[in-house]
Amino acid sequence: MTDLDDTDRRLLALLQDDAARSNQDLAAAAHVSPATCLRRVKRLVDEGYVLRRVALLAPDKLGPQLTAVVEVTLDRQGAEHLLAFQQRAVADAGVQQCYRVSAGPDFVLIVGVADMAAYNQLVERLFTQDANVRNVKSFFSVERAKFSTAIPV
Structure with a gap:
């Protein structure tokens, strides 16, 4: 497992808030490029930091x-x-x-x-x-x- 840096933590916090964001929106909110965002999120998922993405119902x-x-x-x-x-x-x-x-x-x-x-x-x-x-x-x-x-x- 990789040590989490500030960018990883920002991405995880943003995903917890709204996992339905597009990669473009997530990258902008995390202040990284879309390519970096995509690569980082894939790694976080692959390493088990993100268990699954779900919809919270009302x-x-x-x-x-x-x-x-x-x-x-x-x-x-x-x-x-x-x-x-x-x-x-x-x-x-x-x-x-x-x-x-x-x-x-x-x-x-x-x-x-x-x-x-x-x-x-x-x-x-x-x-x-x-x-x-x-x-x-x-x-x-x-x-x-x-x-x-x-x-x-």
């Missing part, structure tokens, strides 16, 4: 969505039990983010579903049918004050 335009932050504690915390739950959680379409955490619950999930009925179906799939799930604590979002995918570069 949830309010797509209809109601229920967002929950869910703490999950397992009975048995052996590596195989943690991995088994993690694999099931990340495979579920309702789980948007999955974190294994310490000093508290075993996992924190960010869940996004259409409504409470869909949430109850997720609960049945992930928690109720798993004999190793000891405790589930859910917090339902009433307002999203901030949402960002940006990583400081």
Whole structure:
């Protein structure tokens, strides 16, 4: 992997802000030539700094969505039990983010579903049918004050 210089960091920050920019616009914003921009972005992608380019959708335009932050504690915390739950959680379409955490619950999930009925179906799939799930604590979002995918570069 290459050490990142100021130009690389500028390009990464600009891509995080709007990955749909044309190479011309990105180069101008980064104060480099289009050829340099293209070469640098290709290298950053090839070296794994850019995992993928996605569109962030406006949830309010797509209809109601229920967002929950869910703490999950397992009975048995052996590596195989943690991995088994993690694999099931990340495979579920309702789980948007999955974190294994310490000093508290075993996992924190960010869940996004259409409504409470869909949430109850997720609960049945992930928690109720798993004999190793000891405790589930859910917090339902009433307002999203901030949402960002940006990583400081």
